Structure formats: structure tokens, C-alpha cells
Amino acid sequence: MSKSLRVAIAGGSGRMGRVLIEAVLAHDDCSLSAVLGRAGSASLGQDAGQPFGLHTGVVVRSDVEAALRNVDVLVDFTRPEATLAHLAICRQLGVKLVVGTTGFDEAGKAALKEAGGEIGIVSAPNMSVGVNLSFKLLEIAAKVLATGYDIEIVEAHHRHKVDAPSGTALRMGEVVADALGRDLASCAIYGREGVTGARDPSSIGFATVRGGDVVGDHTVMFMADGERVEISHKASSRATFAQGALRAACWLADRPAGLYDMQDVLALR
Structure with missing residues (x-):
């Protein structure tokens, strides 16, 4: 990876979202470019670094399409319905996607597989x-x-x-x-x-x-x-999932379209 990877985080006001934001801010090869929050969240309009006492210049937004226009990869640990909505916009904009969301039904799994024909996706039930x-x-x-x-x-x-x-x-x-x-x-x-x-x-x-x-x-x-x-x-800490997700995001940066999982990222196949 020749440049800092521009990363967006979905669900930035949630427990896992905050851990992911903190991990991106500490990562040498990633930069925080966007943070998504659900409509009505008290965090909307706030700086994404506020929970950590930091100023990042990245504001939590609910307009997904606008937020993702200048990012390389979205990391999403939300809910199936939210992830699938984000997936449609990622396909539209050519943004790669790391999915740690669980609970997909068969239709949701099929949607991820179909989208893998157009964009790079790493999807795994556990990123550790x-x-x-x-x-x-x-x-x-x-x-x-x-x-x-x-x-x-x-x-x-x-x-x-x-x-x-x-x-x-x-x-x-x-x-x-x-x-x-x-x-x-x-x-x-x-x-x-x-x-x-x-x-x-x-x-x-x-x-x-x-x-x-x-x-x-x-x-x-x-x-x-x-x-x-x-x-x-x-x-013992959600940080292990965040570190794995960023490892997947960096690995995905140079990969062609396809649906991958952490076994691919870790060369365990």
C-alpha cells in the first residue's frame, strides 16, 4: 500500500464504532476520512474524536453517500439492514468494504456475494x-x-x-x-x-x-x-476485532473485486 488508506467507520457512536475510530487514529497506514452515525443520534455533527478528547476534523454524519465520496474503504460493524444499505452505496461509488456485521439472512449473504463481483469486500463473522x-x-x-x-x-x-x-x-x-x-x-x-x-x-x-x-x-x-x-x-477487548478489521482493510486495498474473508487475509486457505 503506497499511501495512507482513507477509512470510513459506520456506526461511529456505538461501542464497536468508537473502538474502530480509536484504532484508525492510532494506525500508521490509515487515516480517518468519514464517520457514519444513524439519523437522530446525539453524536451527529460532533467531531469523531470528541469521546477521546481529540480534534480530528471529521464530523459524524448521517448522509452516507456524501460521507463516502472521498474514502477508500468502509469498515462496518453495525446491523444487517444498515450494512446492506451501506453496501448499495459502496457499489455505486466503488468503495471497498470490510464487514464485521453478523446476523445476515440468506438474502443478505447473497447480496454480499453479488456485490463482490463489483467491489472488494472482506466479510467475516469475527475479525479477530x-x-x-x-x-x-x-x-x-x-x-x-x-x-x-x-x-x-x-x-x-x-x-x-x-x-x-x-x-x-x-x-x-x-x-x-x-x-x-x-x-x-x-x-x-x-x-x-x-x-x-x-x-x-x-x-x-x-x-x-x-x-x-x-x-x-x-x-x-x-x-x-x-x-x-x-x-x-x-x-477480553473489542480492540482485537478492530485491529483485525484494519488488517483486512489494508490487505483489501490492493486486491481486485471479490468477496473474501479473514482466512484469505491471513493466508490460511
Whole structure:
């Protein structure tokens, strides 16, 4: 990358948005060029650096098209409906996109895939480098432990998270199911209550915990008679997601149009 990457942040007044702004301001190869806020937000019209006691000269705006006219990449960790609206404008303006938003339905995933034919997009349910390394470890573990092991995925997040299971937990399930030649939609169990009968050995179970300020904990358990293998990742700060997102943005700067994920960014394929 030959010049400072002009970065825009969506959802600048949210918890993750503020972490992303702070990360961009501290990054040697990125400059903060725009910050988006939702209509009606108290932060609109304010300097994006105000929460940190800084003057950046970048004002939080709700006019997405105007805000994105002079940026290289938008980093978006908002909600599916907002991200898809931003996606349409990014396509129109030729702005690249890093998506950390989770909870997309099949239509939303299809829209991202279609847009990848025109602009560069990195989309991942978790931008943490450690989590994405865990995906690779899970692929290896699933292939080695393919027979005789029951698989359960447990995840915990803060009380404000609105989707469950988390996008990261679902992606972990997809990685394991793909490695085993299974269809996650057919073998996933998302809750158990009452008399459930014996466990189906081909199933992949999910358990969800919500409470407090947990940033994100994920554990995949491979359980057999006499032993248990666990692969876990615990995030203690949202900064890890921001650093991964900026790593993805810098990587994307020199890439052609396409839909990529963090496995591509980290050369783990």
C-alpha cells in the first residue's frame, strides 16, 4: 500500500464504532476520512474524536453517500439492514468494504456475494486474528476426530448482543460440519429441554450464554469416552476485532473485486 488508506467507520457512536475510530487514529497506514452515525443520534455533527478528547476534523454524519465520496474503504460493524444499505452505496461509488456485521439472512449473504463481483469486500463473522486461526485448528481437529467424538459449541457474550448463536459460533459449526462432510442446517441442535432422548452422534450442539460485559468467549468440545479436546478463544477487548478489521482493510486495498474473508487475509486457505 503506497499511501495512507482513507477509512470510513459506520456506526461511529456505538461501542464497536468508537473502538474502530480509536484504532484508525492510532494506525500508521490509515487515516480517518468519514464517520457514519444513524439519523437522530446525539453524536451527529460532533467531531469523531470528541469521546477521546481529540480534534480530528471529521464530523459524524448521517448522509452516507456524501460521507463516502472521498474514502477508500468502509469498515462496518453495525446491523444487517444498515450494512446492506451501506453496501448499495459502496457499489455505486466503488468503495471497498470490510464487514464485521453478523446476523445476515440468506438474502443478505447473497447480496454480499453479488456485490463482490463489483467491489472488494472482506466479510467475516469475527475479525479477530486468533479466532480465525481457531477456525483453521477446528478444521484440522474435526478431520482427525471424525469418528467417535461428540461435538458441542458453547459461546458467551454481553447482555446487549441481539443475535444467537453468535456469528462466530455458527461459523465454527460450519467449519466443523464442512470438514466432516455434513450439512450444518441438518445436524445443528440449538437448544435442549425436557426429555430429548439419547444424543444423535452426527449432531453438532450449540449452547448460548448472555450476560454482563463478556466481549466474546467460544469453545468447541470434541468429546469421546475417556477424553475431551477443547479449542477455545476468549476475547477480553473489542480492540482485537478492530485491529483485525484494519488488517483486512489494508490487505483489501490492493486486491481486485471479490468477496473474501479473514482466512484469505491471513493466508490460511
